[in-house]
Each structure stands twice: as C-alpha cells, then as structure tokens.
Amino acid sequence: MTNLDLLSAFLEIYRAGSLSAAATRLGITQPAVSGQLARLEAQIGEPLFTRSRHGVTPTARAAALAARIGPHVEGLRQALTAHDADPGYLGCLRIGGAAELMTARVLPALAPLTQRGLRIRVTLGLAEELLSALAAQRVDLVVSAVRPVHRGIAATPLADEEFVLVGPPVLAAGIDPVRLASEPIRALAHLPLVSYADELPIIRRYWRSEFGGRPPNPTAVVVPDLRAVLSVVVAGSGVSVLPRYLAEPALRAGSVVLLHEPAAAPLNTLYLATKGGVLTDPTLALVREHLLTRARDWSDL
Template sequence: MDLGQLRTFNAVYRAGSLTAAATVLGLTQPAVSVQVKALEERLGRPLFRRLARGVAPTAFADELARRVGPHLDALAGVELELTREEFARTVRFGGPAEAMSLLALPALAGLVRRGLRLRVGLGLADDLLVDLAEGRLDLVLSSVRPRRKGLVVTPLTDEEFVLVAAAGSEFPDLAAAPMLAYAEELPMIRRYWRSVFGGPPPHTAAVVVPDLRAVLTAVLAGAGISVLPRYLCAAQLEAGELVLVREPEEPPINTLYLATRADQARLPHIRAVTETLTSAAKHW
C-alpha cells in the first residue's frame, strides 16, 4: 500500500472530515478525497461513509486505523528527529496575499509542525523580487516569471482566469457591466479580454481594491463582474453562489513561479520548502 495514502487515511480517520484532514496535511480537500478513493479501490472496500458534515469510518476502517496508526506515528517521530537540523534557520517567504493564503501557507502546515519557522511578506511580484535579490527574502511566490540573474526559478502551477458574476445577477451587455478590479491597469481583466474577446476591456473599473479576496466579496454581493483565479472562487462556483459569465474553450492562464537565490537553493530549509510546495502544487 502507498504510504502517502495511508497517512491521508489516518488523518481523515482522526479528524473526522476530509476538510479538516486537508488542513492538517497541507493539501486541498479534493486531493485528500482522491487519495482516500484510491486507497479504497486498492483495498476493495469502503473506508468512510459521507455524512452531511464530515465522514464516519466503516468497521474495516476502524481495524485498519488500529493496525497502521501506531506505525505511522512511529515514522512521524523518526522523521521529526531527522529534520530538526533542517529547520535551524527561519525562512523569509514573500508572495501575493491570495495565493499565499489559500495555496502556499496551507501546504506548508506540515513543515511548520516539524519545526519550520516562517516569516511571510505580502505584496506585488516586482517589489518582492527586488527584496529577494537584495537578501531581504529567501523565497518568493511570483505571478510573473522572474528574469533576474542569480535566481533559481521553479514553475509551480498554472492559475486559470475566469470571468464571474454573482448568481442571479443579470448583465446581458458586458460592455455596460460594472467592472471590479484589484488595480487601475486591470491586469487580469486585460489579459482575459485579449484572449477571449480579442481586444481591450470596454471601460475602466467601477471598483478598485488591492485585494482579490475583497474583489470576490464585492462580486458575490452583486456589485458587478470580475476576472479571478479559479482557485480563489472555486468553492463559490461549486456552491452556485457565482456563475461563469463566459466559458471559453481555452481559458486564459498564468503560471505561478517559486524563486530563490542560487547561493541558497541547496540549503536544507530552503530545499524542504521548495520540495513541499512543488509537490503540493500538483493538486492546486
């Protein structure tokens, strides 16, 4: 059996829910669900019954947890002993507020429990990359490809841009719909309009607020339409609180990168964070 799947099973069993286990493991809830399903298929038996809130283990899951739980705990103890030296130094990590909050920081929860000390800075990519080059940061999650010399750059994942509105909102004429954005230059909106409609946006923004989470809440309130990364509004789309205004065959995407200075890329604490984020990004 796959050790990662067993660890995920054990976390779900102890937490009583897929969502709570995802937080403990630093994974997304869909990734946890996929791993549990894969283990169930491997074993040929169901492990959990889905409830309105959380999950309930089957009798077989009770027996499996009794047999593998102590061994997984022992392995975790060995891992902790071996990694104490790894986190002797604090990691100074910068990135955009939204991606850091919803993607990067949850993925690093396991390392924090193992001893990682983390100091986080939020801001725009260009400013953060200057801080990285000048030694004020150790790692940067960047929404633009870093091109400075002396950096080691790792592509992490592609974020998909979606044009959304609140469910029940009526904007038959997109040219007249209020536009909500996080910057006057409409960076994501311009990229979406060029890719999907072949030209610039029809007008300037009605609301500008430098936080995509605030843009999301304004859209949910029915203030207008906006272009957002899908990961930021996936739950609201799934719940039917938001709707896609357009569904292009090839939605616009943007790559997120992880950058560090070449002189520290092999340091244990930097390597641990890089490897963890690279692995987690497969499920983003």
Template sequence: MTYRDSNGSVPGAGPRPGGGLDLQQLRTFLAVHRSGSFTAAAQLLRLSQPTVTTQIRSLERRLGHTLFDRLPRGVAPTGEANDLAARIAAPLDALEVVAGTGGADASAPPLPLRLAGPAEALHALVLPALAPMVEEGVRLRVRTGPADGLLDELRSGRHDLVLSTVRPRGRTLLAEPLVDEEFVLVASPSWSRRIHRDRLTRQGASALCAIPLVAYDDDLPLLRRYWRHVFGVRLTCAPAITVPDLRGVMTAVVNGAGVTVLPRYLCQDALDDGRLVTLLEPEEPPINTAYLVRRPGPAGHPHLEGVWKQLVAAASRC
C-alpha cells in the same frame, strides 16, 4: 558593509594569523550572507546587531579582506564572501542539524510552525491540505499579507514558510514552484446573459466598456493583466467596487455587482454550481505561478519538511 580605511584596505588586516576560524563567526557570516542583512541575521541568530557587526569585523580581520558592502537596504557579499559561503555552507548546515538535536528538551512539543501567504490561497489551497496534519501534532500560526512584505519577514526569521505569488530574487531564499493559477473572466448568470458571449468574442474588450468592474485594488492588477494578455489592450476603466480580498470580490460578483477576474481555484465551485459563469475561454489564459519559499540551510522547525511535502503533494492533485 564595507570596512576599508583611506587606502582601501580592511582596518586591522594583515597576514592571516594561525589557528582555525571561529565557528560562531562563520555561523554569523553565513546568516548575514543568506539573509542579506546584519539586522535580519541578528534576529535569526537571536543576537544583537552590534554583536553581529563585531563578529563580521573580526572575521574580516582574520581573513584579510572585506566580506560585505553596504547597500541602501542590507548588504551585498563580495566575491570572497561568495567563495567562503560555498565552502562552509554544507559543513555548517550538517553541524547545525547535529547540534540542534541536543539543545532542546526532547519531551517538549515543538513551537508552532509560522506560515504566511495571501489570504485567498491559504483559505482555498493551503489550510485544507494541512488540516489533517494537526492530528499528527503539527501546530500552525498563520499570517496573511502582500508577498513582498512577507518575503522580507521570512528573511528576518519571522516566518518559517511563505506561499508567495512573487518569485524571490537572489540567493537569500529558496523557492519551489507549487501551482499555476489560471485567471478567468467571470460574472453572474444575469450579467452573462446581458453581455452575450458571442458579442464579447467578436468585439473583445469594447463589449465590456459599460459593465461595472469589481477588483481588490483601484489599480485593477488582475483585470489589467487579463485585458493585456487576452484582448491586447490597456484597461483604463475605474472599478465600481474594490474589496481587499478576492473572496469578497467573488461574493460581490456572485450577487450581481458586475465582472471580475479571479483565480480558477478560488471560483471553481461557484462555476460548477452556476453562481458564476466564465465569459471567455481563451486558448492561452493568463497564469501566475505560486511558490513555496523558505530560508536556505537546515530546516529550523521539525515539521517544516513534512508540511512542505504535504503542500507539494496536494498541489500535484489540483
């Protein structure tokens, strides 16, 4: 957010007054810098947005320069803001860790950890890995949804951890690659016999022109990606069935609805027991990376680090 008067200077700015900087203002500044939004920072700090605005204005007057420029969505830090964040982040984070241990009732159980991600990956990968931690006292509140929306909610403090198939941009979130999803072209055994895999190998996508396609969206994102990566052509067909959950897509295909593309982790059991058949085994199948994403700074939940490590360890065994 910009606070310049008509000649481009910061209103009220002058020589920097003596004395140290206000820790609360610095804490608020760091929250805005990391979240990219005054609104998100207010939610994270449990302050009103006018309070956040007032504190940032006061800090700018004290420093004598602007810290944030307004964008259509959120704010962008100035060069001076980036320099300030680099200097204060580590000391403030260390102080938050110390202060956080004394501010709560040690006898009270921690609040549930708020975890979010795509329903299919949570079902197949995340919840099986975290279920044993419930006996250790971990409590979870799980939400599903599209990646972009969940990442925005993570920035604003509504989640503690997000599994995302989209890598977040910028420095407002920390992302670690967790697992590579391999996509496979599958059908039921009956459709596999009718398609003839040797014909599919010779003719490519043209061998599938008359086969019903099943997808989780009318845009066929996974199928389009597979067609482009493996066959080198653009998919123009309309789906026969759409189900907004890949588990539903798999159920339809297992029962003979047609052909689809699924992450291997989701359909491996069906492939192993013969309910599904892989139609092609390309040398370089299309893949997509899933990331574990959190806000920077000290962990806001006592079980966050443990859950993070548990998921990384489980992914290494996949």
C-alpha cells in the same frame, strides 16, 4: 577552533543581509549576533562585512567563507540536533508571495513543516516588489505570478492558475447569449468591473486573450485584494476575473456564475524564485521541494 555558533551566526548574517534579520532568524538578540560576529572577525583577523544604514555587505573574504562552510555547518548542526527533532526542518525561512495565494495554498501546505520545527517569516506583496526583495536578499523564496527576469534569480514552475470571468446572477441575466458568442466585448460592455488595480491587470489580460481587445466597461470598484474583489462581486457591484481557486466556493454556492466559458482555460504559470542556481541552504531546498510536491495536488488552481 572556531565555535560552531559563531559560524552559524555568520551564515545567517550573510544570507539575511542585516544583523537584525539574522537575530530574528536565530531567535536571539541583535547585540548577541553582533558579539558573535565580532569574535569571529577577531579570530579571522579581518572584517567580514561592511556596515551601512541599509544593512551589511559581505566582503570578498566573507563570500568565500560562506561558500566553503555553508553546507558543512548545516550538516554539523543537524548531527548535533536531538534525535526526536527532524533536522531537515530546522531554521527560519523568509517567504514572499501574493496575499491570496499564500493564504489559500502556500502557508497551509507548509503547516506540516512548521509542526516539525520550521519557522517562517512571510512578506506579502506584488510580484515585482518581492522579486526585488529577493534580489536584495531580504527574502529567501518568492512565489511569483510573473516569470522573474532579474539577474541571479532562478525560477522553477510551480503550478498553473486558471482564471474565470464571474459575476452575480442578477448581472449575468442581462447578457445576451447570442451577442456574447458573436461580439463578446460589446455584449459585456455594460457590466461594471471590480478590479484589483486601476490598470485592470488581470481583466485586461483576459479580455485580450479571449476577446481580442480591451474592456470598455466602467470600473465600479478598485480594491487591492482578490478576496475583497470576490466579496464585492458577490454583493452585486460588478463582474471580475479571478483565479478559479478563489472563485470556486462562490461558484459552487451559486453566489456567482461563469459569464464566459472559453474553449481553453486561460492559465498563468506560478514560479518558485530563489537567489542563485545552487541551493546551499538545506532548509530552503527542503521547503522548495515540499512546495513542488504539494502543488501537484492543487488541481483547482
């Protein structure tokens, strides 16, 4: 009879796409994982993965085996878990997302699960890079600010984030409110911008949706972290468009003010992205449902 540990190691290799990543998720060394795989392949009588410099690629036999045994192996591991542990929270999950949202909302929301045994490995970055990593099975779950279009990736709406145009009070004092109402682009054109990237991705979208054109403003500072953008705005270097959940503490403190109040709040939908449509990994399914539940309380997004 095949040892349960051998099947568990096989599933982690299959999901992670590499022996080293599987070893990390299992909490053992890579040689130990290699040895378990070798014993399983010897029992089955054929290779289950093709090795390369970039990791391992499952054979057709491996794909069929993973689909057949996945839910059963997880169930057996849960049945053998000590009664004082919550088996639904066991395992390691690789999650990707933007640094700001992961820091402010996602990781704190997962704290109750980590306290009960869940292990998390976090990759921070831009949505497109992380979705490509998901497609390549280098991460298990991505919190994405763009709707995924990659083949084989399923996306579930998580929450809507609201964007606000903010600036320091000293710069806000120089805006003509009459002209802002009639010619907003010209009324704001003298204000320097603080942006996340040279292409002004968030700012351009706000200008197009609210003012009907591109911002002609000079760009004072470009820094690829929205928390740093807020700090630069607070310091008086310029104005910017930020998610409300980041700007709200500074708005309450009066260190920044709203420069424009649209009739309808500009929103962007955040998505939970996973590989494939049916989740066979109970840890992944648990984390996904937990985040969907917790996101209902994120009213300040």
